[in-house]
Amino acid sequence: AQSVTQLGSHVSVSEGALVLLRCNYSSSVPPYLFWYVQYPNQGLQLLLKYTTGATLVKGINGFEAEFKKSETSFHLTKPSAHMSDAAEYFCAVSGRRNYGQNFVFGPGTRLSVLP
Amino acid sequence: SQTIHQWPATLVQPVGSPLSLECTVEGTSNPNLYWYRQAAGRGLQLLFYSIGIDQISSEVPQNLSASRPQDRQFILSSKKLLLSDSGFYLCAYLKQNTEAFFGQGTRLTVV
Numbered sequence: 001a002q003s004v005t006q007l008g009s010h011v012s013v014s015e016g017a018l019v020l021l022r023c024n025y026s027s028s029v030p031p032y033l034f035w036y037v038q039y040p041n042q043g044l045q046l047l048l049k050y051t052t053g054a055t056l057v058k059g060i061n062g063f064e065a066e067f068k069k070s071e072t073s074f075h076l077t078k079p080s081a082h083m084s085d086a087a088e089y090f091c092a093v094s095g096r097r098n099y100g101q102n103f104v105f106g107p108g109t110r111l112s113v114l115p
Numbered sequence: 116s117q118t119i120h121q122w123p124a125t126l127v128q129p130v131g132s133p134l135s136l137e138c139t140v141e142g143t144s145n146p147n148l149y150w151y152r153q154a155a156g157r158g159l160q161l162l163f164y165s166i167g168i169d170q171i172s173s174e175v176p177q178n179l180s181a182s183r184p185q186d187r188q189f190i191l192s193s194k195k196l197l198l199s200d201s202g203f204y205l206c207a208y209l210k211q212n213t214e215a216f217f218g219q220g221t222r223l224t225v226v
Contacts, residue, residue: 032213043121043205043217051213090159094213103149103215107158 002027002093004106012112019078021109023065023091026072033074034092035065038108044090050074061085086113118142121206121218128225134179134193136221138206141187146208148189149215150181153203165189201225 007022025031032051036044048059055067061084065076074091091106118141128134140146150162161174163181171181178197182190189206206218 034214036215036217041203041220041222043219044207044215045217046214049214092215094209094215103209105151105159105161 002031002104004091004093004104006089006091006106006109008109009107010110010112012114013081014114015083016080019063019076019081019085019111021076021089021091021111023074023076023106024072025074025091025093027093032094033065033067034094035059035063035074035076036090036092036105037061038088038090040087047076047089081111081113083113083115086111119206119208119216119218121221123221124219125222126224128196128223130198130225131195134191134196134200134223136191136204136206136223138189138191138218139187140189140208143187143208143210145186146210148183149207149209150189150191151205151207153205153220154201159205163189163191196225198225 003026005024013019034049035047037047038044047063048057048065050057050067058064063076063078065074067074088108088110090108094103121138148165151159152162153159163171163173165171165183168183168186178200179193201224204221207215209215
């Protein structure tokens with residue numbers, strides 16, 4: 001079984017500051033890990049994903065995340081926040097088995113960017 | 116390429132009325148399909164998932180049901196809506212267990 005926790009339901013940063021959104025997971029099998037972004041009244045858009053290979057993953061809009069197996073973490077970062085980054089961010093985990101229920105989302109973190 | 120369509124985008128329904136939300140997927144076959152609900156200020160709650168035609172699993176007991184009459188069609192229904200059914204409903208499909216693609220969502224308001 002898989003589960004995801006996201007520390008901080010709401011994070012505020014100033015424009016130009018570092019963005020750090022935390023995600024920790026638990027999984028009984030090697031995980032696939034994802035970050036999704038949701039703008040108001042829209043569906044979820046994939047930011048980046050880790051499946052295999054390099055543990056530092058680069059995504060769209062300047063975001064990146066690092067898979068740290070020893071810490072069971074997959075934190076999302078961006079060096080410099082932009083006003084357009086304000087949105088809800090969801091971390092998700094999937095196990096490497098094709099079971100229908102095998103895709104689990106965290107509770108989400110709302111990012112606010114202050115001018 | 117794969118696409119996922121979900122409609123309607125917004126819906127206002129009175130309490131006790133029926134509901135039907137439709138989701139269709141193009142460009143893939145035998146997808147795993149999902150219905151999620153997102154209540155205001157809360158995360159994604161998995162409602163139903165389906166691994167094939169007429170194969171539906173419910174994650175939580177509720178006033179809703181789901182059906183999959185065709186391989187790429189997933190329908191969310193209710194016979195009588197409750198106020199608590201209000202929320203943002205998202206359909207998704209899973210691509211080879213490595214990525215979930217989402218529809219644009221339906222904002223349902225039960226009045």
